[in-house]
Amino acid sequence: MKLSKIIFSLFFVATTAVFAQQKEITLEEIWGGTFSQERLESLNSLNNGKEYIILNQDRDAGTSSIDVYGYESGEKTRTLVNSSNLEEISRFQGYELSDDESKILLGTQVEQIYRHSSRGIYFVYDIPSKTLKKLTDKKIQEPTFSPNGAKIAYVHDNNLYVKDLASGEEVQITSDGKKNEIINGITDWVYEEEFAFVRAFDWNANGNHIAYLKFDEVEVPEFSMDVFGADLYPGASTFKYPKAGEKNAEVSLHIYHLKEKNTTAVNLGDYEDFYIPRIEWTNNPEILSVQVLNRHQNNLDLHFVNSANNEVKLILNEKDKAYVDITDNLTFLEDNSFIWTSEKDGYNHIYHYDKSGKLINQITKGNWEVTNYYGFDPKSKTVFYQSTEDGSVNRTVYSIKANGKNKKRLTEKEGTNSADFSADFSYFINSFTNTQTPYVFTLHDAKNGKLIRKIKDNAELLEKEKAYGFSPKELSTIEVNGNELNMWMIRPSDFDPTKNYPLLMFQYSGPGSQTVSNTYFGTNDYWYQMLANEGYIIASVDGRGTGFKGAAFKKVTQNELGKYELEDQIAAAKKLGNLDYINKDRIGIWGWSYGGFMSTNAILKGNDVFSMAIAVAPVTSWRFYDTIYTERYMTTPQENPTGYDENSPINHVDKLKGDYLLVHGTADDNVHVQNTMRLIEALVQANKEFDWALYPDKNHGIYGGNTRLHLYTKMTNFIKENL
Template sequence: MRYTKQLLLICFITSLFTTAQSNKISLEDIWSGAFRTERMDALHSMNNGQQYSVLNFDRSSGSTTIDVYDYKTLNKERTLVNSANLDPIKYFTDYTFSDDESQILLATEVESIFRRSTLGKYYVYNTKTKQLELVAEEKIQEPTFSPDGTKLAYGYNNNLFVKDLETGNTQQITFDGEKNKIINGITDWVYEEEFGFVRAFEWNSGSNKIAFVRFDETDVPEFSMDVYGQDLYQTQHVFKYPKAGEANAIVSLHIFDMKAATTAEVKVNKSYTDFYIPRIEWTNNPDVLSAQYMNRHQDELDLWFVNAESNTASLVLEDRDKAYVDVTDNLTFLEDDSFIWTSEKDGFNHIYHYDKTGKLISQITKGNWEVTNYYGFDAKNKTIFYQSTENGSINRDVYSIKLNGRDKTRLSMNTGTNSAAFSADFSYFINTFSSATTAPVYTLNNAKTGKQIKLIKVNTELQNKLKGYLMSEKEFSTIAINGNELNMWMIKPANFDASKSYPLFMFQYSGPGSQSVSNTWNSANDYWYQYLAQKGYIIACVDGRGTGFKGAEFKKVTQKELGKYEVEDQIAAAKKLGTEPYIDASRIGIWGWSYGGFMSSNALFKGNDVFKMAIAVAPVTSWRFYDSIYTERYMTTPQENPSGYDENSPINHVDKLKGDFLLIHGTGDDNVHVQNTMRMVEALIQADKQFEWMIYPDKNHGIYGGNTRLHLYKKMTNFIDKTLGDKL
């Protein structure tokens, strides 16, 4: 009850913002980090279930520490590692414990490769001996302790290596790795980006076997990007990138036996052609590996159990969908090797329990709402913890439920976005709560009842700071469009006068399963929208058909026709909003980034009687240019579905352009290649259409670094003022 009162007080304070505000937000404020929130970094629950560790950085000394705190008291109990005491390391940026927590892997000199992949120098710190050991002289990828803590496996130069931490010897276990040809145990670009993981190797529980996926990229077409840099001559970044309909890497599954020093390829009893292996995970049995195989259309997902001793495989579960099956990390093996699985097979994403042969025991959660995160299983109390949209699709709450589907308990107490980090024994959880009016609040809660035990961290400084700024409420509602009630938010100028007429600037992303309308705290873009509201704009966001968390049917209606229904909804929403007396229907604009840039381009071209302007940042301009896994999941291949690709690609609708168009891209975008923009530019030129564009040299899909973000948002703001703000 005390926590609820505290949050009510915070919400009351935020409701008073408009009476005390005087300062105006500036672009410099936003991109200098003036509104940055405090958070808890790299939290790890200790094995005893009573303590947790956090990575702390001392700005004055430039050193990092791993500090251990008590859950009940929140007091710091001890410091496990301090880089100030480690001669070779000035600071480290991440850490990983061995299973018994006697050793800690420290990450230093980390550099990005792509979105998720990195290279770094790693050290193993022994908490008992206080000794520090460098894993390898070279920068390596994905170092991972064996369960018994005696070894460390990692990737280097497309091969896998194992270091014996007792002898110091390193063993190379694959030898055919070669850049742009063969990768062992580390994912290729498209798996990393679209299946969301980098480490494609796994230790078994006995620490004597390693399963890994091998990628043969030989026949995958190469993509090259010029890197302009600072030298007299530019260089090129060349990598394998399978576009829609083109050759994928040929994948195969292998198991290395540490004792015999031999590798065996896994064969399953089914003829697959052009398939994916998006997940591998050992069961509790050290000789049984689970592997998920998926066809190229991604509408069939098979779960196999592989016996590593006999190298035989059994098909345990088949998940099918007329559109596509989502790949998740929710597979959890219980002590008897029955398993937890999530699926949309009843129309909403829910939790299921199967026995070890794949026979369904029960559907654990049910209802017209979505399970959005699976936190784990408490074996002692036979309880599952999860996050869901049961309290409305724009909100998130934390729940517990028994394995038999009974005794469901809502553990989070406040309406907004709640997420949880559980202690190792599931006795506590740290709840992170935020809403559109409340900056992130961290509390310690009882995992059985949800009752708050202690308040850990509140962003009081930021909340107090914002009292002095001219802030507008983010108003949530729904709008009836094309037979659906679509979620929407709107921000009006703080001095809004319903008798006046304001320009409308719309934002959306709209990609399959995405969500832009959510009851959560401000992102950097939200401060930009506040800045625009200060200048006299109304900003609105509508989640149309194809977005997520409202059931599979709503999400998958766009199948094979990306850019059709989503664009129709944005155009219809703009038309409807334009009938409001306080909105000037002659001054409506739209913008988006990536998929959102694809959408804003289409909306301006197809809705040329509605939208006066659009900004497209890093847009896909034809799905023929984008990667195989993402695109074919929703569109099948261009060879099978040419009309679906071409009829809704903005590059084919440039002749309809009437309004003002700003096109922006980074040349170093390895995800949505600048080729998309170059082809759009050429099409616009040949259609004799005037437009504006901006290229950011060597910047990736995020377009950031140095002064870049500030420059980008000044560019977009100036364009908005020029095209929509003429009467302000």
């Protein structure tokens, strides 16, 4: 829908709507969970493909259970374990089932470390005998069953261990692990955050080899954060954090042989300053796949390593002028041929290679993106995936034969569809949402997408919302700088096109991101509804650099983070400001993290367009951010100093004219509060007035207790006072 069509529709809505007395929404309701959507509990399919299991928590009784349900009936058929029947533990927070489904690993006292990592006390429950054994008295990380369920490998204090469950024998594989020096079997901070994985070891199919990564981070610079707490003297959290252009951990690959009880180091070749973002054993128990990425992240090698002699063979090479994305889509078939996803033709698609790396065929193709690869059914030789074939703001589920033929659309409704398949790919549970519909969960036949049964919807939420008279989130496009950009807009429920409204824009804008999608309200959307009822129009525009419109659109920002994205936000604001019902002198913008970087630049470089901005946890110079993320898009500061500095808000503080609110958590291990402190100092020295707030001991998410309520109250008041 073009912008001109939006304007026409506004008059239609305004002249046909009849407004009754509406209930006013409050921040307390929003952050108190009044509008929470019902979700389907995290489920895992059993091997039979006919049943799935769910972890249920009985908060009143303080117990946990893992219950089995039938796909077709939805009825509970039995319980695998209930903590009320266990003497040693009252409840558990997570679980893992062994491959043969005879044992369950139960996690208790689990504590978060960083974004993905945690440690806890673990027990092994034997289903046939109904017996429970503590794995170890130590708090450990990433416990993982061997393929036959006889052993468990785990990490404690940066060392890798294996325990035999029958004999109780524990073997310590490594002994050099030490905090802030050597890590075995789990990733360092920057790998965890940017390559999105923690467990850096993998069992082979026979359970007689474990491949693992070792990180030597002795020479990586340390970052230290004050932790204020409640004691008389504050403490400090010190960890290795490689900032752009600085020394990374040296990573190496090793294979431990359980029978021989020895370890061999694998020489991957003549690489300098490289990453190993994924290791995974193939279906051949002697062949390990290893992905090696150069520091610029524009050259990816897929190697096969023969564990018998450590022979390394290059199977596949992927190059890109900008960067190559890392995924978990690599799937090995019975003959050790493999599925791979790539943007090499300009859009993300699925490819099939033989075991030597020769291309068999490109399975999907077209000017659209594969957004999720669900898996391969060996019986029907069918690939299941999610894509943007229905438009970049939508998601649809498809199946296609491995030869690229017989493609079937498995979901019918236009919006955002996401599938969870049974183990044998006979069923899938579809979650569906669009701008008018909160999540609906349904069960379907995977052969043709036929509806089997309805599972759960949010009809009660829709009924509750009627009293508030919320405005719709309207999707459209806006032509900016030669591109049709996706946009949503929320207007006051009593919108009058003859009136003049202030505009608040929200964006994130980071590479490959998306804020404009055909989905129902999130928590922030209810805040926007509240602001709309206060007389504001809220809009979001996904500019160049965002995702799901092809590689060229996404990678245009390479080496210039913040340049083209800002140009698009400024141009979109100007175009919206020219509409009769928007006050071009009252346009604000806000964002969090990358979005805070953008909103800060907007109030500085776009000071003739934006009169107000809020930045939460912003990057203020890419020199302060980590190597993997920053260098992927910017190379190093040594190679690209102007790219770093010309788009850094710190270097443009003299341009501040409007009202600016800066917010950060002091314990942000991701975007360090250093970013905000350096910007504050620059603004002070430029004698610029602004508002700022720090949240003690809060991380990048700034939450806990009343923190979010306090933050959004502060932002709401700032908007009402200044926009």
